[in-house]
Amino acid sequence: MFTRRVRPLLLAFVIVSVLALTACSGTKERPAGTSTGSGSTAEPVNNGEQVTLTMSIKQSSRLLDLAKQQYEAANPNVTIEIKEYSAASTMNGKTVIGGKPNPQDDEKFVNSINAELMGGNAADIIAMDGSLPYQKYADKKLFEDLNGYMNEQNGFDPSQYYSNLFKALEYNGGLYTIPIRVQLNFLMGNSSAIAGTNLDDSKWTWNDFKTAAEEITEAGEYAFVNMPPDKLLNRMLESSFGKLFDTQNKTIDTQAIIDLLNLEKSFYDDQLVTGDRVDANLGIFQTFGVSQYDERILFMLTQMAYEGQAHYYTLPSENETRGASFRSDLQMAVNSKSEHKEAAWDFILYLLSEEVQSSRDLMGFSVNKNAEQKRLDQLGADGADGATVDGQAVSLQAPAPENVEKIKAYLENAVFYAEGDLRIRNIVLEESMAFFSGQKTAKEVANIVKGKVETYLQE
DSSP, X not given: OXXXXXXXXXXXXXXXXXXXXXXXXXXXXXXXXXXXXXOOOOOOGGXXXXXXXXXXXXXXXXXXXXXXXXXXXXXXXXXXXXXXXXXXOEETTEEOTTOXXXXXXXXXXHHHHHHHHHXXXXXXXXXXXXXXXXXXXXXXXXXXXXXXXXXXXXXOXXXXXXXXXXXXXXXXXXXOOEEEEEEEOEEEEEHHHHTTXXXXXXXXXXXXXXXXXXXXXXXXXXSBSSOOHHHHHHHHHHHHHHHHEETTTTEEOHHHHHHHHHHHHHHHHTTSBOOSOOOGXXXXXXXXXXXXXXXXXXXXXXXXXXXXXXXXXXXXXXXXXXXXXXXXXXXXXXXXXXXXXXXXXXXXXXXXXXXXXXXXXXXXEESBHHHHHXXXXXXXXXXXXXXXXXXXXXXXXXXXXXXXXXXXXXXXXXXXXXXXXXXXXXXXXXXXXXXHTTSSOHHHHXXXXXXXXXXXXXX
């Protein structure tokens, strides 16, 4: 009898339950009462003169709303105006935390920011969720290079942060956007099914993943279930974007696109992946569809999924750089035409501070080392009391020390940003459907993608 188990719908239920509890348990923290988030002595923001900072964001959050209130309370001469471009997702009249993004909202946000930046009337701070093409803005000198602010004179101590995360976002030698929180790219797998293989996820490619899947799947099992081609392609693009598209040099590797499309199709042809709605227990691996997860959710899932045998694996990649990758759905950039760049940086510095970064409202992993250690130390102390699964109370046990160290190691060694210009990814996803339906060859699709992406990059 088949015994590799993972409770159906468990992932979504636990994530929603823990996020709801997190939203209710945030602590009210204050800046140190100085102009810098680090708490060091400094001159008043804007020399004590009244200043209004503006921030553009697709959708605000409890984290930003609280940070704004606390920063303004500590700096009475500063007013922060947050402009949102889309409303939060709702269900039955209630806000859905981590709800599925609306592509139309993404397009509206990108088009609005593009117009405002090009028109010279953009906000002082642009909060980005990964959909904005920061490299194009950097090429047009619309974003400030933040490297010039990241020094002790400006209240920034590099040793306090996972600087590798900042380094991964550099472009042409500059840092034009800085992550406030990150999400690590994981696959969750059934370790009992994978035991005994020579799987090395520290440097595996999608070809390696296929080889492993062929070895470990038994009759009736799959590497992924409920995974239609566009969803799998999106994950493959996310981890291998840099191999396919060099936005810095504006070149496209058409052969790499052809190879990736043919490889993905072979997963379905060889019945290693299915897009059909089948029993979730039949999948050896799972990916995350919710971006706003944190340490508690990760450790809870390892304790509950696959009868406690769940393990996390690095997402495969075709990039030359192997190893852990990350995403960030909350980044900050400073408008190069802003008249309040120093004040804008000061607020960003507060968002990077231990006070803000250790908050449960962060809804992701901290980029601040001390804050992340605090969050890890707290695991198991407050648990997830109040959540239920199948009518039974759920609580988070203290994670094993080796699992805590693994999370820290991932953060310290995440070497590349799983970037993906929204426009480019949409081009690939839209054109690839003709390949998966048999209407076009991989080569024909790759050439169409190349032409459209080249045109876009030259705009």
